[in-house]
Amino acid sequence: MLTHDSADLSGDPSATLTLPAGERLDRRQGTPPLWAVVFAGGIGTRFWPLATPATPKPVLPLVGGRPLIAETIDRLDPLIPSRRVLVVTSADIADAVRSALPTLPSANILVEASPIGTAAALAWGVNEVRRRAGGTTAVCAMHSDLAAAFPAALREAVRSAAIVAADERALVCVGVRPVREEPSFGYIRVAGPLRESEPLDRGGAACVEEFIEKPDMAATAALVRERALWHSGIVAARATEFLDALAANVPEVAGGLHRLDAGDVAGFTARVSPVSIEHGLLERIARLLVIAPEFGWDDVGTWAGLRRVRELDDDGNGALGNAHFVDATGNVVHAVDGTVVVFGASRLLVVTRPGLIFVTSLDRAADLKPLLDSLPGSARINPSSLGRP
Secondary structure, three states: OOOOOEEOOOOOOOOOEEOOHHHOOEOOOOEOOOEEEEEEOOOOHHHOOOOOOOOOHHHOOOOOOOOHHHHHHHHHOOOOOHHHEEEEEEOOOHHHHHHHOOOOOHHHEEEEOOOOHHHHHHHHHHHHHHHHHOOOOEEEEEEOOEEEOOHHHHHHHHHHHHHHHHHHOOEEEEEEOOOOOOOOOEEEEEEEEOOOOOOHHHOOOEEEEEEEEOOOHHHHHHHHHOOOEEEEEEEEEEHHHHHHHHHHHOHHHHOOHHHHHOOOHHHHHHHOOOOOHHHHHHOOOOOEEEEOOOOOEEEOOOOOOHHHHOOOOOOOOEEEEEEEEEOOEOOEEEEEEEEEEEEOOEOEEEEEEOOEEEEEEOOHHHOOHHHHHHOOHHHHOOHHHHOOO
16 A cells, blocks of 8 residues: 655645645555646637636636636545645646636646646656655546536545555546447446456446547447446556556657656656647556546536536526526526526527627537637637636
């Protein structure tokens, strides 16, 4: 089991202090002193017109009244307090992320000078955990835009993944049982239980036969029929195992790891090529494990997806802001500015902010690229004139 009981408590990245007794490893329960690496890069153009360089997706209050990234980090507490959370973000949105996380130590926000991809961001984050807290420290890597209906169950899932990862010296994904055919997710084909006495549906771990990132529709349908799992975007391992796996499987990143060891982040950035964790690592690694607890997971990926994670009225409408629905069903409204009234319509998306009203169907809202490509620049995004949500 894990034996390192120290972490950075001061905000000084060079400091390594002893954890309070209540946060040390409880060897009877096998709970490691966990850290988290949270990815918060990119503006999030699928949430146009709210997502802009000044208000990128991670800081938008899309599910409740608080920024997505703040909700994600708060769900981890007290299992992983904010002083043990590292956020990797991009330079163009770093100021907005800092503003959304006023209690996070400034040294815990790692800012990419240029986009490096999530595999390289993982390397930077876990190397920083190793530097501050030691290579045997357990790390949970996740994206900033997941939703969880049951936060306590999410924390238990993260804790369980970390324990299995420490025991097995392996990477452990947190899987989710599919409820629809969704080609924008990663899929995990399960080979069999790690231990026959502890099957997946009883809280045990399983070996992964294959990881498939964003399959086409035909493959998606087949995977759902085969009872493959969705990938929640959560992966746990000790810092050492993460770095070893990146070195062995991700040539796009491996060549720069020695620069991280030397503390040369700029040199590391110059030597890596962008690739995602899913394509670069999880599809390639020889040994990968999975657990599949229930915690009400969903991905806040598109406007249409908000109907699954927002509170709905009796007619299936979900709204943030001042909205009224009359003879209307299944609509999503995000009203930053003004009042929205939806009468006699179904499955519409209505977004308002100062100077702009956007209306489309939820079906068309899943892919806004054709729209953005066709709009003149003045109509596409002008953050200074549209204001902040």
